[in-house]
Amino acid sequence: MGWEFCTVRNIKKTRKEHRCEFCGRTIPAGSPKILNWSGMYEGTFQNSYACHWCQDHQKHFISEWNNEILDFWDSLKEDVFWKELESYKPVYGKTDGDYFVLYSYETDKEVLRIKCPIIRESEVGEE
Numbered sequence: 545m546g547w548e549f550c551t552v553r554n555i556k557k558t559r560k561e562h563r564c565e566f567c568g569r570t571i572p573a574g575s576p577k578i579l580n581w582s583g584m585y586e587g588t589f590q591n592s593y594a595c596h597w598c599q600d601h602q603k604h605f606i607s608e609w610n611n612e613i614l615d616f617w618d619s620l621k622e623d624v625f626w627k628e629l630e631s632y633k634p635v636y637g638k639t640d641g642d643y644f645v646l647y648s649y650e651t652d653k654e655v656l657r658i659k660c661p662i663i664r665e666s667e668v669g670e671e
């Protein structure tokens with residue numbers, strides 16, 4: 545199965561708020577150059593968006609085997625930031641605006657805060 549058809553495009557400027565398919569954060573209306581893909585996936589119509597940070601790191605979030613989207617926090621912990629998190633495991637994550645924040649399961653304390661902007665800083669305020 546998988547995709548029956550899929551159209552990928554870059555939206556110049558979004559008109560509405562969207563939710564990032566990977567991290568789940570809100571991409572504000574008026575955001576520039578937003579990746580959008582839509583099509584028929586396993587019988588359901590999908591219309592998805594990605595924030596800039598996830599767009600730049602999407603290879604970590606998509607399975608090379610079947611193109612399926614992997615669990616975001618697992619990929620973040622085991623792939624993208626495994627080095628930074630090595631000494632803190634096990635942790636769980638939350639989003640906080642432009643940051644991903646990781647907490648220790650043991651102490652519930654914040655162990656790592658990583659800036660991963662929803663919109664690239666170079667793009668903010670540009671028309």
Ligand SMILES: [Zn+2]
Nearest residue numbers: 564567595598
């Ligand atoms: Zn995202």
